[in-house]
Amino acid sequence: MTPFGELWDRSLRTLGIEAGLNAMVDAGITSEEVDALYVGNMSSGRFTNQEHISAVIADHTGLSARNLPAIRVEAGEASGAVAFRDAYLSVASEVYDIVVVGGAEKMTDVSDAMAHEIFATSVDQQWEVFLGATVPSLYAMMARRHMHEYGTTKEQLASVAVNAHKNGSKNPNAQFKNQISVEAAAKAGMVASPLGMLDCAPISDGAAALVLAPLDIAKRMTDHPVVIAGSGVATDTISLHHRESLTTMRSTSVAADLAYRRSGMTPEHVDIAEVHDNFTISGIMAVEDLGFVEKGQGGPAFESGKFDIEGDLPVNTSGGLKAQGQPLGAIGIAQVVEVTRQLRGDAGDRQVDSPQVGLTQCVGGTGGTSVVHVMKVI
Amino acid sequence: MGVARFWRENRTRYNLIGNRCPTCEKAFFPPRELCPTCHRQSIGKMVEIQFSGKGKIYSYSDVHDAPTDFSDQRPYIMAIVELDEGPRITAQIVDAIDGVEIGMPVEMVFRKIREESPEGIIHYGYKFKPAL
Numbered sequence: 127m128t129p130f131g132e133l134w135d136r137s138l139r140t141l142g143i144e145a146g147l148n149a150m151v152d153a154g155i156t157s158e159e160v161d162a163l164y165v166g167n168m169s170s171g172r173f174t175n176q177e178h179i180s181a182v183i184a185d186h187t188g189l190s191a192r193n194l195p196a197i198r199v200e201a202g203e204a205s206g207a208v209a210f211r212d213a214y215l216s217v218a219s220e221v222y223d224i225v226v227v228g229g230a231e232k233m234t235d236v237s238d239a240m241a242h243e244i245f246a247t248s249v250d251q252q253w254e255v256f257l258g259a260t261v262p263s264l265y266a267m268m269a270r271r272h273m274h275e276y277g278t279t280k281e282q283l284a285s286v287a288v289n290a291h292k293n294g295s296k297n298p299n300a301q302f303k304n305q306i307s308v309e310a311a312a313k314a315g316m317v318a319s320p321l322g323m324l325d326c327a328p329i330s331d332g333a334a335a336l337v338l339a340p341l342d343i344a345k346r347m348t349d350h351p352v353v354i355a356g357s358g359v360a361t362d363t364i365s366l367h368h369r370e371s372l373t374t375m376r377s378t379s380v381a382a383d384l385a386y387r388r389s390g391m392t393p394e395h396v397d398i399a400e401v402h403d404n405f406t407i408s409g410i411m412a413v414e415d416l417g418f419v420e421k422g423q424g425g426p427a428f429e430s431g432k433f434d435i436e437g438d439l440p441v442n443t444s445g446g447l448k449a450q451g452q453p454l455g456a457i458g459i460a461q462v463v464e465v466t467r468q469l470r471g472d473a474g475d476r477q478v479d480s481p482q483v484g485l486t487q488c489v490g491g492t493g494g495t496s497v498v499h500v501m502k503v504i
Numbered sequence: 505m506g507v508a509r510f511w512r513e514n515r516t517r518y519n520l521i522g523n524r525c526p527t528c529e530k531a532f533f534p535p536r537e538l539c540p541t542c543h544r545q546s547i548g549k550m551v552e553i554q555f556s557g558k559g560k561i562y563s564y565s566d567v568h569d570a571p572t573d574f575s576d577q578r579p580y581i582m583a584i585v586e587l588d589e590g591p592r593i594t595a596q597i598v599d600a601i602d603g604v605e606i607g608m609p610v611e612m613v614f615r616k617i618r619e620e621s622p623e624g625i626i627h628y629g630y631k632f633k634p635a636l
Binding site for chain 1: 513534562563564565566568570571572574577579580583591593594595596606617627630
């Protein structure tokens with residue numbers, strides 16, 4: 127993957143190429159061995175005026191010289207995760223052998239105001255955004271209900287961001303490497319109450335990529351292949367107001383159930399997880415909806431240190447969206463990159479002690495799409 | 505954006521018009537082509553209704569970081585309102601001098617939502633205010 131951040135010297139295509147080539151070098155393969163390219167990207171058309179980026183990236187990584195298929199996938203902020211899922215299905219169904227799957231987003235070629243406007247195209251434009259809703263305000267309404275129903279506090283929300291920054295400080299690719307205190311996070315300026323500045327993940331540029339192959343081929347490439355044990359994708363209403371509950375993401379619990387059943391595992395088997403903490407409340411709801419704690423216990427669990435690197439179940443060792451960064455289409459791939467590094471023992475200063483099973487959870491919009499993958503070492 | 509994109513929703517947005525499934529009686533706003541529970545049994549049979557505009561605040565947020573079109577209104581209150589007939593709806597809360605809270609009764613008012621630019625079209629629609 128590439129570093130995440132405000133990368134003014136790099137374009138969408140240079141980011142995509144760098145991530146793709148890094149993944150191919152890591153896997154020890156040449157472009158002659160690749161059968162197809164999948165790219166997750168949310169809105170290159172509005173961020174950079176360039177659509178058809180599957181062909182752009184295939185061209186500049188040298189893959190179109192062999193006229194290889196290249197497919198772009200869009201599912202809001204879950205674009206990368208759905209691209210990963212589709213790439214996985216293409217290999218698992220034996221259509222292709224070796225597939226490169228990447229995710230990329232270039233968000234800082236437009237103004238900050240425009241970036242937020244484009245961001246909000248993953249929620250309901252007509253019946254939410256048109257009336258004045260922003261993405262932070264929709265997540266804020268989830269947070270408000272969570273506080274109302276379960277007594278979740280501002281300090282518990284803050285502890286999600288504190289954990290993210292602590293882990294980000296150990297990740298050379300992270301956008302934010304500074305640590306923050308609970309007090310600073312809880313008192314930061316308001317964006318949409320009760321969510322403040324430090325409850326929100328940033329605007330970022332970046333790309334990430336992986337190589338997928340059937341297990342027998344993967345074993346020839348590396349001594350430490352990581353196996354996709356279970357995969358689940360699920361949808362829910364596009365508007366938040368149409369959900370029965372604002373304090374649970376049904377798409378996440380359904381996708382998790384599919385991934386757990388497919389892998390024959392339960393939440394108790396999971397050693398590490400990368401969850402979609404675009405806002406602090408999302409991290410709390412994710413650990414509940416994934417079954418790591420009871421509904422309503424996410425806040426106290428983050429506060430107690432259960433999800434710290436030294437805790438029972440390290441969450442977002444990469445720094446998550448909050449500290450590693452949030453280049454929309456790249457998020458879902460970056461999560462899998464982090465879990466892969468952890469499972470291989472390649473995570474440097476933030477390495478968890480020999481994890482065997484890792485999970486990723488990625489969300490589009492306010493939960494219109496969720497994607498969950500369970501991965502393991504063999 | 506073309507004017508038609510907004511104009512075609514005016515009747516719904518000006519009058520809080522939704523519909524109801526004749527089989528399960530569930531009400532929807534905005535109107536749905538089919539009932540997500542009763543599926544094809546409901547196609548072509550959905551019954552149009554106009555909501556009373558009365559409801560309660562289900563959740564809310566004070567928006568400080570506002571989109572360009574709304575920046576002159578900030579901070580403003582966005583809420584999810586549960587209408588008396590059942591459906592929930594996202595809207596601004598206005599005239600709430602003493603603030604709002606979950607469960608507070610509110611009623612619909614017809615207001616200007618935003619204007620695209622000094623020369624652009626002005627959009628109108630529903631907002632809610634504390635019920636008297």
